Amino acid sequence: MNPADSNAARARQKRARILLAVIGVLLIAALTAFIFANNVSDWNAPPEAKVLTNPLPRDPALIAAGKALYQERCANCHGDSGNGKGNDSWKYWAKPADFSDASAMNKMTDGELFWKITAGRKPMPSFETKLSEDERWMLVDYIRTFSQPSAPADSK
Numbered sequence: 001m002n003p004a005d006s007n008a009a010r011a012r013q014k015r016a017r018i019l020l021a022v023i024g025v026l027l028i029a030a031l032t033a034f035i036f037a038n039n040v041s042d043w044n045a046p047p048e049a050k051v052l053t054n055p056l057p058r059d060p061a062l063i064a065a066g067k068a069l070y071q072e073r074c075a076n077c078h079g080d081s082g083n084g085k086g087n088d089s090w091k092y093w094a095k096p097a098d099f100s101d102a103s104a105m106n107k108m109t110d111g112e113l114f115w116k117i118t119a120g121r122k123p124m125p126s127f128e129t130k131l132s133e134d135e136r137w138m139l140v141d142y143i144r145t146f147s148q149p150s151a152p153a154d155s156k
């Protein structure tokens, strides 16, 4: 190999290393953006959703109906006891919310819970078209029972 050839080979190797470094940086940036977009950011309902109030009476029959819906649609992720440890929860990087955490639940209004059930956020699906508004409100009342087990059924 003459010296000119080996210089050219070195230059090619250098370009390849730079290219690899650039790809590496881009991958890390993309991964970071993905993690932030999917998980770390707060999930906030808009102010007009927070002030919505539950149009349904706090009726034990409606709470029982909410429970049936919950077991069918939500328990696989959020768990039978609402602790966020449903059978499928291990599959998701974003952990299903723990409804038995009273301090977290007390920070959210009924309207906010309703809005989140309606909108969903990956991996949680949106229930806007899957459940009626009344069904979503029944779920709001039912998931409150995980952190307020002794709440009187008629307290509003």
Ligand code: HEC
Pocket: 038, 039, 043, 069, 070, 073, 074, 075, 076, 077, 078, 092, 094, 095, 096, 097, 098, 104, 113, 116, 117, 121, 122, 123, 124, 125, 127, 139, 143
């Ligand atoms: C595929 C799994 C999955 C299913 C099914 C699911 N969720 Fe979720 N849910 C999640 C995850 C994950 C989060 C956390 C999302 C986040 O913070 O980005 C969440 C968050 C929530 C929140 C917000 C709690 C908070 O602290 O902000 C509510 C309310 C909620 N889910 C209610 C329900 C209800 C009611 C159902 C059934 C109708 C349901 N979810 C079904 C996975 C699921």
